[in-house]
Amino acid sequence: MDKVVILDYGSQYTQLIARRVREAGVYSEIHPCTIPAAELKALKPAALILSGGPASVLAPESPGLDASILDWGLPVLGICYGMQLLAHYLGGKVHAAKDREYGRADLEVVSPCSLFEGLSGTAGKHKVWMSHGDHVDTPPQGFEILARTGSLKVAAMADASRRLYAIQFHPEVAHTDDGDLVLRNFLFKIAGLKPGWSMASFVESTIKDLRDTLGDDHVVCGLSGGIDSTVVAVLLHKAIGKRLHCIFVDNGLLRINEREEVIDFLTESFDLNLKYVEAQELFLSPLEGVTDPERKRKIIGHNFIEVFDAEAHKLQGVKWLAQGTLYPDVIESISFKGPSAVIKSHHNVGGLPEKMNLKLVEPLRELFKDEVRKVAYELGLPDNIIWRHPFPGPGLAIRVIGEITRERLEILRQADKIVQHELQASGWYRKVWQGFAVLLPLKTVGVMGDERSYESVIALRIVDSLDAMTADWTRVPSEILARMSNRIINEVKGVNRVVLDISSKPPSTIEWE
Ligand SMILES: Nc1ncnc2c1ncn2[C@@H]1O[C@H](COP(=O)(O)OP(=O)(O)OP(=O)(O)O)[C@@H](O)[C@H]1O
Ligand SMILES: O=c1[nH]c(=O)c2[nH+]cn([C@@H]3O[C@H](COP(=O)(O)O)[C@@H](O)[C@H]3O)c2[nH]1
Numbered sequence: 001m002d003k004v005v006i007l008d009y010g011s012q013y014t015q016l017i018a019r020r021v022r023e024a025g026v027y028s029e030i031h032p033c034t035i036p037a038a039e040l041k042a043l044k045p046a047a048l049i050l051s052g053g054p055a056s057v058l059a060p061e062s063p064g065l066d067a068s069i070l071d072w073g074l075p076v077l078g079i080c081y082g083m084q085l086l087a088h089y090l091g092g093k094v095h096a097a098k099d100r101e102y103g104r105a106d107l108e109v110v111s112p113c114s115l116f117e118g119l120s121g122t123a124g125k126h127k128v129w130m131s132h133g134d135h136v137d138t139p140p141q142g143f144e145i146l147a148r149t150g151s152l153k154v155a156a157m158a159d160a161s162r163r164l165y166a167i168q169f170h171p172e173v174a175h176t177d178d179g180d181l182v183l184r185n186f187l188f189k190i191a192g193l194k195p196g197w198s199m200a201s202f203v204e205s206t207i208k209d210l211r212d213t214l215g216d217d218h219v220v221c222g223l224s225g226g227i228d229s230t231v232v233a234v235l236l237h238k239a240i241g242k243r244l245h246c247i248f249v250d251n252g253l254l255r256i257n258e259r260e261e262v263i264d265f266l267t268e269s270f271d272l273n274l275k276y277v278e279a280q281e282l283f284l285s286p287l288e289g290v291t292d293p294e295r296k297r298k299i300i301g302h303n304f305i306e307v308f309d310a311e312a313h314k315l316q317g318v319k320w321l322a323q324g325t326l327y328p329d330v331i332e333s334i335s336f337k338g339p340s341a342v343i344k345s346h347h348n349v350g351g352l353p354e355k356m357n358l359k360l361v362e363p364l365r366e367l368f369k370d371e372v373r374k375v376a377y378e379l380g381l382p383d384n385i386i387w388r389h390p391f392p393g394p395g396l397a398i399r400v401i402g403e404i405t406r407e408r409l410e411i412l413r414q415a416d417k418i419v420q421h422e423l424q425a426s427g428w429y430r431k432v433w434q435g436f437a438v439l440l441p442l443k444t445v446g447v448m449g450d451e452r453s454y455e456s457v458i459a460l461r462i463v464d465s466l467d468a469m470t471a472d473w474t475r476v477p478s479e480i481l482a483r484m485s486n487r488i489i490n491e492v493k494g495v496n497r498v499v500l501d502i503s504s505k506p507p508s509t510i511e512w513e
């Protein structure tokens with residue numbers, strides 16, 4: 001099957017390019033722009049896309065391009081920084097302007113070409129979205145200018161004979177009209193690829209890849225009952241059957257009754273080797289007195305691996321650890337694929353120890369949650385798992401802000417139970433991406449039964465999102481919020497105030513730590 005490789009130069013939109021390509025029915029993978037040419041070749045890409053990025057090609061240390069790649073005869077599309085790179089490395093001229101161009105621009109096609117075939121627009125102008133400071137002044141030799149805007153002489157350029165195309169605007173964002181058509185034109189008209197990829201074919205090819213990679217090996221799989229790890233376990237089960245050993249860890253940071261519910265559900269629904277490991281002490285004691293979010297995450301990440309290692313050791317001969325890691329876990333955790341910033345260390349990526357005995361197998365690493373939900377649907381998983389809200393591996397540790405004690409965990413458990421219950425009872429659970437309670441490291445004064453109280457604050461965090469990369473706070477009807485607040489203050493000992501988090505991501509994040 002055709003595969004498009006996207007080289008990531010650190011753009012916020014790289015993952016959007018990958019999605020758009022997959023939505024067009026072509027499999028795509030993101031790789032770091034620093035990937036050596038030989039490794040890139042081994043991936044057997046059918047086409048390359050160079051993403052945008054925050055750097056300037058004119059700056060001395062900026063991420064570069066091994067120009068020999070352009071001699072392989074692959075069709076290439078450079079977007080924004082990617083376009084500037086092509087210009088810079090092939091002998092064109094890039095210029096740093098003082099003013100950034102950010103937002104809408106009107107693209108005027110000056111040389112009809114297959115890349116822009118079928119674009120709508122009025123009076124020859126097409127609405128596109130720009131986000132750059134540098135621009136190409138002079139295209140390299142052999143390149144033709146395809147389009148301009150009011151302020152840009154070279155808004156798109158190509159050497160059609162070598163199938164090298166470049167655009168300054170971002171076709172992947174929703175604000176560009178017909179951006180998906182530009183990408184499809186590149187994939188189908190220029191690169192000559194065939195659409196054939198779908199979630200169903202993903203399932204099929206992943207199972208085959210897992211069989212090929214794992215051979216007769218045994219695998220341990222961290223299974224939390226969340227959708228990501230459940231999908232991974234089901235895929236692996238189909239690939240290697242009883243050589244899969246699933247491990248559910250009670251790290252003492254789970255919600256009320258979660259352990260019992262998850263184990264019952266998994267045992268009833270699937271015929272998996274499932275082992276439950278009690279590790280409350282292992283996780284809670286090193287967390288004592290720890291308040292720094294990144295330290296919490298690293299401790300938890302290390303402990304998970306310790307548990308998985310020990311279980312693998314008991315089983316003997318296990319070489320692999322399977323996890324339900326998704327793309328957003330990766331991009332936020334480490335500068336893995338390109339020069340992007342570390343936001344937080346997801347326990348299963350950035351929280352991992354440097355030296356690991358087990359090799360990782362993470363078949364969902366390229367996907368977003370909504371894509372995983374489609375995979376789950378293809379696999380025939382039940383609705384309650386497909387629509388289960390995400391629950392982070394570090395669990396309540398990153399929702400008890402400040403110090404983690406058993407007492408504070410219990411307060412949060414009681415408050416969270418009410419939030420979950422009210423979301424379910426009102427029918428809002430399915431309408432939101434994630435809803436939960438957060439315990440703040442703060443006491444405030446209240447008056448309860450004519451007496452002064454001085455107790456903790458619970459924040460409600462309820463958000464809408466598509467893929468966890470961006471999110472907005474959900475406008476839940478005030479009666480429901482009132483019921484949550486009222487019940488939490490009345491029923492949870494130790495809480496006398498409830499507040500609502502009304503921040504979006506970015507600039508905030510979904511979790512508080
Ligand atoms: N309690 C746990 N026991 C075993 N493995 C776990 C546990 N919590 C998390 N993991 C591992 O860490 C991975 C990442 O956690 P994450 O919460 O992102 O995924 P999930 O729990 O499978 O799905 P969701 O994001 O919907 O909660 C999981 O896929 C799983 O492999
Ligand atoms: O398994 C996980 N391990 C983690 O360390 C982790 N941190 C955040 N999350 C979940 O990821 C999504 C995005 O969260 P943030 O906006 O807080 O980064 C949200 O759905 C979060 O619940 C995690 N999941």
Ligand SMILES: NC(=O)CC[C@H](N)C(=O)O
Pocket residue numbers: 011051052053054055056079080081082131132133134135
């Ligand atoms: N979005 C981008 O790729 C921007 C490219 C480059 N950093 C510029 O400002 O022009």
Ligand SMILES: [Mg+2]
Pocket residue numbers: 224226390391392393
């Ligand atoms: Mg989870």
